[in-house]
Amino acid sequence: MNELFPIFLKLDRLNTLVVGGGNVALEKASALLRNSPSAQVTMVAPMFRPETLEFLNEYPQVLVCERAFELSDLDGRDLVVCATDNRELHVGIKAACVERHLLCNVADTPDLCDFYLGSIVQKGDLKIAISTNGKSPTLAKRIRAFLEDVIPDEIQEGLEGMEAVRKTLKGDFQAKIKALNELTKDLVFRK
Numbered sequence: 210m211n212e213l214f215p216i217f218l219k220l221d222r223l224n225t226l227v228v229g230g231g232n233v234a235l236e237k238a239s240a241l242l243r244n245s246p247s248a249q250v251t252m253v254a255p256m257f258r259p260e261t262l263e264f265l266n267e268y269p270q271v272l273v274c275e276r277a278f279e280l281s282d283l284d285g286r287d288l289v290v291c292a293t294d295n296r297e298l299h300v301g302i303k304a305a306c307v308e309r310h311l312l313c314n315v316a317d318t319p320d321l322c323d324f325y326l327g328s329i330v331q332k333g334d335l336k337i338a339i340s341t342n343g344k345s346p347t348l349a350k351r352i353r354a355f356l357e358d359v360i361p362d363e364i365q366e367g368l369e370g371m372e373a374v375r376k377t378l379k380g381d382f383q384a385k386i387k388a389l390n391e392l393t394k395d396l397v398f399r400k
């Protein structure tokens with residue numbers, strides 16, 4: 210059984226630290242920023258690869274610190290993602306996060322993670338997060354591609370229509386639920 214609890218975070222209101230500036234850091238920063246383009250992110254590393262810096266050009270709010278990690282980098286953070294090539298550093302940061310009650314993801318290292326990044330399907334306002342419980346990120350990626358393919362782009366029109374109807378519905382809560390269930394009966398799985 211997959212016991213992970215999925216939530217959808219408002220990263221523009223949180224303060225996220227990414228430790229590292231190389232390939233894996235780019236992967237994780239891009240997962241954060243493609244999903245949440247206004248995410249408040251700070252990245253710290255003595256070396257940033259050109260690809261990472263080029264990607265970050267699109268996100269001027271991201272703070273880039275070109276130096277080694279310091280414990281004070283954890284001050285004021287809500288989330289921490291470690292993505293360096295130094296396992297001992299990751300173990301130390303994880304311990305410091307535990308002391309501070311900070312949630313920490315150590316890229317590609319399940320035993321040090323408080324949370325995993327998911328594989329994300331996006332169609333307009335619809336977002337689906339996939340987890341394989343860490344069993345196979347590659348299979349998660351395949352399932353993402355499959356869902357991206359089968360979910361029609363028109364789903365956004367359906368969502369917008371439902372939002373409009375939802376705002377106009379009067380009556381008690383149960384009556385609203387009944388009306389909304391009726392309206393959506395054929396929306397997703399048309400036969």
Ligand SMILES: C[C@@]1(CC(=O)O)C2=NC(=C\c3[nH]c(c(CCC(=O)O)c3CC(=O)O)Cc3[nH]c(c(CC(=O)O)c3CCC(=O)O)/C=C3\N/C(=C\2)[C@@H](CCC(=O)O)[C@]3(C)CC(=O)O)/[C@H]1CCC(=O)O
Binds near residue numbers: 339
């Ligand atoms: C979903 C996604 C999100 C993201 O990172 O954005 C993600 N990994 C992605 C891709 C990917 N990662 C890896 C490969 C190479 C092939 C392979 O190993 O399969 C590929 C595929 C590729 O790149 O093509 C390597 C890898 N990853 C982990 C380990 C360690 C281990 O398993 O022990 C190793 C071995 C490292 C090594 O060999 O040393 C661990 C984790 N990776 C997770 C998330 C978490 C579990 C998610 C879940 O429950 O499925 C977890 C537990 C922690 C975390 O990192 O958060 C993203 C898909 C994006 C998309 O949709 O395209």
Ligand SMILES: NC(=O)c1ccc[n+]([C@@H]2O[C@H](COP(=O)([O-])OP(=O)(O)OC[C@H]3O[C@@H](n4cnc5c(N)ncnc54)[C@H](O)[C@@H]3O)[C@@H](O)[C@H]2O)c1
Binds near residue numbers: 229234276
């Ligand atoms: N690249 C991949 O796709 C991949 C796949 C599997 C495993 N790995 C493993 O993941 C690790 C990272 O790989 P990578 O390709 O991102 O490496 P990389 O060389 O591109 O990046 C390493 C980053 O860690 C930073 N770093 C080192 N010490 C630091 C410190 N004290 N404080 C802050 N940052 C520090 C470096 O400045 C650099 O930005 C490696 O151990 C690698 O073997 C990578």
